[in-house]
Amino acid sequence: MGVAKIFGAFALAGAVGLLATTFGATGAEAQQTQSRLYEVTKSKKLRVCQFPLYYSISFRNSKTGEIEGIDADLAKEFAKELDAKLEIVESSFGSFIADLQAGKCEIGMFGVGATMKRGQAVEFSKPYLLTNLYAVTRKDGKIKKWEDIDKKGVKAAVSMGSYMEPFMKGYLKNADMVSVAPPNTREAELVAQRVDVIITDFPTAIKVTDEFDWATYILPNEKLAITPYAYVVPQGDQIWLNYVNLFVDTIKLDGRLLKYAKKHKLDPIVAP
Numbered sequence: 001m002g003v004a005k006i007f008g009a010f011a012l013a014g015a016v017g018l019l020a021t022t023f024g025a026t027g028a029e030a031q032q033t034q035s036r037l038y039e040v041t042k043s044k045k046l047r048v049c050q051f052p053l054y055y056s057i058s059f060r061n062s063k064t065g066e067i068e069g070i071d072a073d074l075a076k077e078f079a080k081e082l083d084a085k086l087e088i089v090e091s092s093f094g095s096f097i098a099d100l101q102a103g104k105c106e107i108g109m110f111g112v113g114a115t116m117k118r119g120q121a122v123e124f125s126k127p128y129l130l131t132n133l134y135a136v137t138r139k140d141g142k143i144k145k146w147e148d149i150d151k152k153g154v155k156a157a158v159s160m161g162s163y164m165e166p167f168m169k170g171y172l173k174n175a176d177m178v179s180v181a182p183p184n185t186r187e188a189e190l191v192a193q194r195v196d197v198i199i200t201d202f203p204t205a206i207k208v209t210d211e212f213d214w215a216t217y218i219l220p221n222e223k224l225a226i227t228p229y230a231y232v233v234p235q236g237d238q239i240w241l242n243y244v245n246l247f248v249d250t251i252k253l254d255g256r257l258l259k260y261a262k263k264h265k266l267d268p269i270v271a272p
Contacts, residue, residue: 035239036106046084048075049091049105053185055207056264057111069203070129071109073260078109078247092182094161097121100234107244108232111203113163115227123235125244127228127271128257133164134205135218136190137197146220149197150175157186157195164199167225190215201227202269210265228271 040046050067052060057069066072067088079086089105096108100122114124135156137143142154149156154175158164160182168177178195180186186198187208200208205217231244251257261267 035237036233037237037240037243040082040084040106044084045087046079046082046107047087047089047105048078049089049096049099049108050075050110051092051096051182052088052090053092053182054110054203055187056203056266058109059207070260070264070266071111073263074128074251074256075109077251077256078107081247081250092161093159094181096232100232103234106233106240111201111229112232113227114230114232115163117166118163118232121235122232123237123241125231125233125241126248127230128248128252129203129229129261129266129269130226130271131202131229131269132223132226133167133220134200134202135197135220136187136200136205136208136215137218138190138193138214139216140214141196143197143218146218154197155195157189157198159186159200163225163227164201168199171224203264203266206265 050058050071052058052067054069058067058071059069060067075088076086089099091099091105091108091110093112096110096112097118099105100108108122111129112118112124114127118124135143135146135149143149148154150172152174155178156168156172156175157178157180158168160179165177165179178189180189186195186200187204189195190198190208191212198204198208209215209217231248233241233244248257258267258270261270
């Protein structure tokens with residue numbers, strides 16, 4: 001085969017590859033016409049999954065029945081951006097993935113830890129908070145420092161389905177771990193003195209110690225399980241994820257994230 005023929009063969013192969021790439025991109029764009037972004041803006045309704053027992057994040061006020069916290073406020077802001085009516089769908093850390101996959105809500109907004117395991121089933125936005133583990137206990141209890149937690153006879157509570165649960169299961173060697181399922185809460189278990197300590201994050205640690213004068217929080221000597229909190233959406237909808245990321249970027253830049261973080265005493269853990 002002559003040089004001209006060889007060159008021509010390579011050129012033809014390159015052209016075919018380029019066409020395949022082009023048509024492939026067009027096909028992907030065609031699929032994206034079914035994005036949740038278009039569905040929400042057309043229906044004027046935004047369904048947000050929230051866990052109504054999460055202090056400072058999305059906690060139902062027993063007196064008013066309203067959900068309060070940083071994500072209660074930011075969910076309203078997100079609905080405004082979409083010119084949509086906000087509908088809260090109650091969920092939990094143990095059920096939100098199934099709820100998203102079943103189409104019960106378009107997005108989860110309740111301080112969901114973006115972990116590698118969860119990332120196999122759902123998509124996460126850019127982070128808006130960043131926290132690590134705290135322990136909350138009674139001032140008059142037997143837990144005085146972090147090292148007192150992993151001892152025989154100690155009962156340490158975690159929320160079932162939270163990222164703390166698998167971490168503490170591997171971390172604790174002597175203490176008994178108690179996984180608390182909704183509608184029960186770790187806080188109620190501590191109040192009733194059925195557990196000695198609860199393992200939690202910054203939002204809950206601050207809220208519980210503010211609410212109860214007998215409570216105190218303890219930090220480990222080094223930060224454990226540093227975890228970004230992000231919004232969570234179903235897989236396979238890049239247009240919707242892009243819009244959610246744009247919302248996170250926007251509230252960081254225009255000050256709304258910091259404003260609501262300060263309102264709920266969460267400004268020390270705002271993500272950069």
